[in-house]
Amino acid sequence: MKVSGASLFVVDAGVDTGPIVAQTTVPVEDDDDVETLHERIKVAERAMLVETVGRMAREGFTITGRRVRLGGSAG
Numbered sequence: 730m731k732v733s734g735a736s737l738f739v740v741d742a743g744v745d746t747g748p749i750v751a752q753t754t755v756p757v758e759d760d761d762d763v764e765t766l767h768e769r770i771k772v773a774e775r776a777m778l779v780e781t782v783g784r785m786a787r788e789g790f791t792i793t794g795r796r797v798r799l800g801g802s803a804g
Contacts, residue, residue, distance in 0.1 A: 739792060
């Protein structure tokens with residue numbers, strides 16, 4: 730595996746089944762173990778969460794089916 734990452738979902742009745750709002754990738758380094766990769770994923774995930782939720786609050790968003798569009802009217 731060359732990359733891993735995280736996804737930000739809209740909450741629905743399932744587990745990670747809502748529309749995807751944002752995704753981020755993290756390279757898998759040759760010397761990674763589960764712990765080091767997991768820590769880098771958490772850092773990237775937190776940055777994505779802060780940036781994306783901030784944009785959603787500032788710019789609004791719309792959800793149409795499984796598509797989330799940032800910058801629409803607050804939804």
